[in-house]
Amino acid sequence: MECLYCKTVLKTISSLNQHQKTAKYCLSKQQKKPEKQYECCFCNTGFTVKSALHSHLSICKANTPIIQEQLQELDIVKKKIKKIYFR
DSSP: OBOTTTOOBOSSHHHHHHHHHHOHHHHHHTTOOOOOOEEOTTTOOEESSHHHHHHHHTTOTTOSHHHHHHHHHHHHHHHHHHHHHTO
8 A cells, every 4th residue: 555645565454544644744745734732741742652751751851850850849839829729
C-alpha cells in the first residue's frame, strides 16, 4: 500500500490509515495540522502518538530534579491561592 500524499510504502491498510493520521510530514503534505493528543507535562510539547511522548520524556530538558522541585513548589503555591480565593 502506498500513501497517496507522501508515497511511503506500508504493508497493511490499517498501518496506512494510522500513518496518514499521525505522520507529521504526511500531514503537512495533506495541509493538515497534527492533532496533539499527548503532551509533555514538563515542557508542553505535543505529540500525535503516545510512544513518541514516552521517548521524549527520557530526554526532556525540563524533566530534571531542579525543575521538578520548582514545579512542586508552584503547585503548592497554586493550592494556597485557590484556598484563599475560594473561601
